[in-house]
Amino acid sequence: MIIIRPIQSSDYDALHRIAVESGHGFTSLPVNEKLLKNRISHAEASFNSSVTEPGNEGYLFVMEDTKTGAVVGTSGIEAAVGLDDAFYHYHLGKVVHSSRELNIYNTVETLSLCNDYTGASEICTLFLSESHRKNRNGRLLSRFRFLFMAEHTERFADTVIAEMRGVSDESGASPFWKWLEEHFFSLDFPTADYLTGIGKKVFIAELMPKYPIYVNLLSPEAQKVINKVHPKTVPALRLLEAEGFSRRGYVDIFDAGPTVETQTALVKTVRQSQKCQVIIGDVVNDNKYIICNDKIADFRATQAPVLLRETAKQVVISQAVADALMVNEGDWVRLVSN
Missing domain, CATH: 3.40.630.30 (Gcn5-related N-acetyltransferase (GNAT))
Incomplete structure (x- = not known):
């Protein structure tokens, strides 16, 4: 994995x-x-x-x-x-050099350090x-x-x-x-x-x-x-x-x-990600998601097929994926379709 x-x-x-x-x-x-x-x-x-x-x-x-x-x-x-x-x-900007009297109008691009x-x-x-x-x-x-x-x-x-x-x-x-x-x-x-x-x-x-x-x-x-x-x-x-x-x-x-x-x-x-509670079980579909735990020092992420129960805010993942993410049933994960 x-x-x-x-x-x-x-x-x-x-x-x-x-x-x-x-x-x-x-x-x-x-x-x-x-x-x-x-x-x-x-x-x-x-x-x-x-x-x-x-x-x-x-x-x-x-x-x-x-x-x-x-x-x-x-x-x-x-x-x-x-x-x-x-x-x-560098920021790309523009400077205009123009003279109405001579009917000259030139736009020049500039690079400014910022x-x-x-x-x-x-x-x-x-x-x-x-x-x-x-x-x-x-x-x-x-x-x-x-x-x-x-x-x-x-x-x-x-x-x-x-x-x-x-x-x-x-x-x-x-x-x-x-x-x-x-x-x-x-x-x-x-x-x-x-x-x-x-x-x-x-x-x-x-x-x-x-x-x-x-x-x-x-x-x-x-x-x-x-x-x-x-x-x-x-x-x-x-x-x-x-x-x-x-x-x-x-x-x-x-x-x-x-x-x-x-x-x-x-x-x-960020906008499309959602938090779901983990259920560990069999996942038979091919619908792969990027999924991570909610930890910092023990953060883990992977991509795997999941079974999403969106209305209940639950997600079914396999035991192998749960082990990889260091989560147990009832823990929360964040995921997004890949």
């Missing part, structure tokens, strides 16, 4: 392997032993903390194949970004190993986070965002960063991306241009990738768009990939 659970210290080797597999542009998992171990310990502390409002908690989960015990994916939620370290974006998403919750760190990109596991690994957020609303902000990976080539070179590197940074994209991933962000404030950048002054290659996603990220973007996420003109400062956002309460999975 495939389950999702909070990460623990014994998962370090698996997390390191995932960090290597994920490649360039996956800033939230740098290949750095100290940082990865810190990420795990921070997650463990977050899951065990008593929370009344979102703070600097970071919840990191892993997907485990219980047949082999192998960790095959990871997925995370940051409760509120930018509270400790500045959280930078911290507008400070305090928002962020879904992040989604990666699934190639071997398990099947059986709707990718949807499970993305969508279960919204069940967790719906169940524990006090831990998350009203706005939730997701930074989508921008365009870069196989060697990690970004056309957008290439222009910034040439004119402002003298750092290649993988190095800048890595420094950000390990928390060294001071260089951004020190070296980033202080005034809005006119988009039409960028190289044609850089202009083409603004607000575009990496080909491998297209499925993830489509899934989030189906959940109600949309672009608001914010892009990543390194690769210009889009950031999408929505109100947490308006996420499709």
